[in-house]
Amino acid sequence: MGWGFQIEKPGSTGWGNTFSLEVGGLGLDADGVNGRLPVLGRSGSGKSTLLYLLTFMKKPRSGVVHWSFPDGHQAAWGKRGLVGRYSTLNLTEIRRRYFGFAYQRSTLTPYLTVRENLRTPLLLRGELGNREIEEKVAEGVNKILMAGQSSGRSRGEDSLEKFMQRYPNELSGGQLQRVALMQAMIHDPVVLFADEPTGSLDAATRKEVMGVVDQWLEQGDRLLIWVTHHLSDAMDPRVTHRIVVSHGRCHLQRNEGAQLNPGKLLDG
């Protein structure tokens, strides 16, 4: 195996007595899935819960989640947290350099402006000077705001500078989603996790925003794991596999369009 994740058998996670998800045996070679892995399933099936587990935010009840990264570093996550004997990284390093998250409930900090929210992951990564950080933030905002412009929409009189001074509660749902996605990827993580990252966007803007993610993926040794309800994502010819969450279990399926039952997987 090159790099990717593997969950030991038996493996499970859940919320109290109300929800349990079997995850044992789930795993993948990131090179083998062409850098993109959609997660599909009905509303409430456990897709977000699976993402929390894979990002080391929620502990498994049993089993261990093993990640190996393209640079050879390893990390393992069990019921007591990080498993020291299998990990060459600590949690802070993993979160600052290897993982990026854009979750359904906005990951933006409400009392920081768009600029400050986007600066934070770059500051935490600690590799760039102030000027380079400013340039990256402006470039990032430009990329995501340009998405949507070519489809005839305008951001009105707002200049880039004014937009960067806004607070999250001064953004539309679609703008919020785009800034949150940029925040999750601005520090160039190895794995980008996104929970319905384009749910509030119209089809044209969605395509353009996903184009920004595609550019990030093109540099290689990157993996996008994203929850989606869009049939077009699941059927994308570049997608070789998908995770389907159903009836308390997770399955890694090959992307063979005929097997997909949209009514079962994509509603909600």
Ligand SMILES: Nc1ncnc2c1ncn2[C@@H]1O[C@H](COP(=O)(O)OP(=O)(O)OP(=O)(O)O)[C@@H](O)[C@H]1O
């Ligand atoms: N913090 C929590 N505390 C208790 N139960 C939770 C919590 N978060 C989620 N759940 C429960 O776990 C189950 C799975 O939820 P989850 O959010 O993972 O589903 P989902 O597939 O992402 O749903 P959706 O597509 O609607 O976002 C649901 O029954 C939900 O009510």
